[in-house]
Amino acid sequence: MPAKKTTPKQAAYQKKVKKYEPKPKALHNAVFAFLSGGTICLLGQALTDFFGAVMGLPPEKAANPAVATMIFFGALLTALGLFDRIARFAGAGVAVPVTGFANSMVSAALEFREEGLILGVGAKLFSLAGSVITFGVVTAFIVGLIHAIFPGG
């Protein structure tokens, strides 16, 4: 909170600015997220078709190696220091697909690398991705229990 009192005129101005300023930026960011996220998903679909054709897998199974490949790309870009540069423009477009999951783990691994392989990398690998896994598993556990208790429901 600012210590200085603002005059009503200043307050009105700030309100006006606040109202007009963030919106165009938000839309701009969202459009970039749309384009980059769409491109990543398009690439993911292409990889799914590729692995489906090469390994003779049905689409549900072929999505697995496609996801692993995207994780590899996310990990590689993070290690090269390029991920953050792309994320500055793409935002959620690279963070919401699995590339972001890979980025959260690799960046934790690199950040704590100097604390050693066991206490640094090993222990801190899930420091960002952990909450996704924890809450995902808790949700799936409850959902699974409901299905186990009421089969066919």
Next chain:
Amino acid sequence: MNWRIYLFAFLVGGGICFLCQLILDLTKLTLGHLLTGLTVLGGILGGLGLYDPLIKLAGGGATMPIISFGNSLAKGAIAEAEKTGVLGVLTGMFELTSTGITAAIIFSFLMALVTRPKG
């Protein structure tokens, strides 16, 4: 191969990222909150059987976003639960997601090995 799934992959995947970016910019939620929320959402949609139709329509547009992770966790747990009962919830949990988690662990570890520590 059909072109429609590519169109929907782009539109659906892009649309999800579009909405997520708006949530990040216009609310106080952080990326961590958002990704966790999306995974929970995926688990619930998976439990209701509502996410698979989207995968059928949009392919990579639905399997690449992190929502798919929650969906796969729930589907693995449900599939085993229906076969073997309550214990199946435990044994089936990571059945479908093990590719992603294993790949992420292995690649992160390798990247940490080959990258020089900064600072």
